[in-house]
Amino acid sequence: MTENEINHIFQTWLKQHKALLFKIVRSYAFNEEDRDDLFQEIAIQVWRSVTSFKQQSAVTTWLYRVALNTAIKWTTKERKHQDRHESIDVSQHIIESHQPPDDRLAWLYEEIAQLNEVDRSLTLLLLDGFSYKEMSKILGISESNVGVKINRIKKHLTTKSEKS
Template sequence: MKITGLSKEALFKEIFQANSKKIYHLCYGYTGDDDTANDLMQETFMKVWQNLDKFRNQALISTWIYRIAVNTCLSYLRVEKRQPKDELTDNIIETKGEEISDKNEQVASLYKCIAQLEENERIIITMVLDEVPYTEIATISGISEGNLRVKIHRIKQKLTELYNKNERF
């Protein structure tokens, strides 16, 4: 993405349009709640706006935004007294379960399974599902690429097992 030669607002708009959906998915996968995901996404982009000048001319702005989003999610969980995983899961069923289509039901079920993973696993798997390159995920999460590959392999297995188990019942 060319990020020079644009006004700050135009640049921000471009960055927002290119990244907001993925950042929202990350926040949704992490929290399991639509409203909270929107709040966290908004908070992430507020921080992006406030730090935009520092990041002009950098090659991979998406890595930088993901890093901010991950840290925003981590600090959100620390500030707020979070609901336990079971309640999170119920929340997803409640908010997503009422929706009509099969596709939405499958998505809801997938989010429900993601909610059962550990925090760092949720972060990594949402990036994998959004097809973020492994090198970028390694930079964002601060984990070496070799370890990350092993980790991703395990999370993929865990998520698939959870999903299939869930589908049977």
């Protein structure tokens, strides 16, 4: 595969699936600078991985896997970095952050952000309409485990929404 072919595939995927990638970014990065950094990391990983796509699954399934794995690694790396360097003004990102126009959507993203990495990934996949089978392949867990976890997540979010 030539570099031009790789670039063409990458640009096509990025254009067609940008919203999917931004959902993942927004669920793992919580201020504008971090979102930019994470999106760039994901884009780099997708570009590097174009040649390893074997067409054994849908492009969206494969992109989800690449993006989620990159987001999880990035989160771990960022957490280690933040543990070593305490921010001068911890609340600065709150002051500067842009509030989404829909409060329900903002609440949902806040709740998703508080879930552990697997549950967060499952929630995003569920919201994007992936089947349990596809979710199990992307995350490497059984379909029955996917079902159990999704039921628990739904119950948790329902309980939290009733308290809000």
